Amino acid sequence: MKSILILLLSVVTFNSWAQDGIDSVFLQEYEEYYAYVDSLEEQLTYDSGMVLLGEYLATAALPEGYRYLNPQETNKILVDSWGNPPTTTLGMIVPAGVNPYSFEGWGVVITYEEDGHIEDEDASDIDFEDLLETMQEDVQDENEIRVREGYEPYQLGGWAEQPHYDPATHKLYWALELQFGHEDEAVSTLNYNVRILGREGVLVLNAVAGMEQFTEVREHMTDIQNFTSFAEGNKYSDYDPSFDRAATYGIGALVAGKMAAKTGFFKIAMAFFAKGWKFILLALAAAGAFIRRALTGGGKEKKDALS
Template identity: 40%
Template structure:
């Protein structure tokens, strides 16, 4: 099935390469790729019985198998375990849209995250620490052939809802010298054994749309009995090495080596997804610009 999908996708993109002088043909090829996906609505049961996702009106859900195809085959990410439980996106938007946003869903069974530090965190100081860590990580990224990542600042400062046990925040990020900055909107829903992770993949021009839809997205996750935060049993349950501040920073604050930090950074913040979205869309947009103007391709754009 996966080979068939890749062959169909390759054929469509090859045909698209010959249709750059005809925007209507380009649009038809994009629509053909979109029709490879089947979306769901209503209530989605998550694997392992941890909970469910209730899809609100105006949104749709792409299951884990198809979402993995998007992340790996369309957007070029390396395949890895537990990279997605599916995607949530607006009803009128597709995975090939060059505007809007997509929320990727993951579950990380890191244990029970204590939230006692939530009121004590100085998020300005934490931001400065994250910026320093990003600069240090850029040394390793450069060695691996990736462009540097700069954390410009908070697009929305961290907020923790104690009653609902939901943490959310947004960062503005720049890849290399790209003039278009990436929006990294993060949601963490705390449970008994871990956290449900929702990461928005988008760009800063779409921040308003993401922020406007955020109340709907915050309501979609429902843990089942036995998996809720208040079901924690200190006698048998594991306590996470993460804190609220650690979730925001993207690393374990206590005794974490640099290598461990990198692993958690990619796993929680999902910047790898954003980096490779850019690689895919730069090819598409570059060809469109070259066809329209006869000049060199446009610089890479983040999506």
């Protein structure tokens, strides 16, 4: 993301200086690219303040500095721009000043997994290092499916932040470092997850960004998990074993994504970023094809940024 942009800038700047000074054509195309992604964002309709998620399922009391995209607006990004298959979400939260279409853009996708009430007694007994090794082994099997379906393979590097469960709020969070693509061209990404346990399901808050954005994303995710919660009647404490359904897995499986095939964990939570790189490269091509110019060092002619 941002690191790739910096690399491209460095390559083009070097080539430009080697020819006859800073390449004004590239700089113009750089500005036009951001004008282009700004124009895309201007077509989005954001909400603010108290937001209802689902049919009285949960709420997000957005403070100043945060914006919300409803499910229809969210699909403009996830499906139309990032190249995901049609996805059912509860919307997306985007910090103010962040353009989700840009290189450094990111957002928090909200979904709901209604698999039943998850008991949390095992939370303190989980060996997360052993769990990580199991997850890394599972990734190898998942890659075979991903490649067949046209997605790039990925590797699970490790914890960017080890899982932590708060039994008082019934909130679980962790962060993973992932490498998408083949070894010689792998891109490191951050996958930051928050799970809020409820009466008969889990509220999923998922952010994907560049690893260099870890501190920024962690700070925002702390805020977001604090102002997002289940509505009355759907809270963890509302569970009634006489009437409500219990999940068949616990905290460990929730982190490991054992229900991947059922919930689309890998396809939605991880795959949308991998597919997103294709959109980014296409957007760059639309912004003047300056990647090709940077790598070849040729072509000084001005090109239409939006052609």
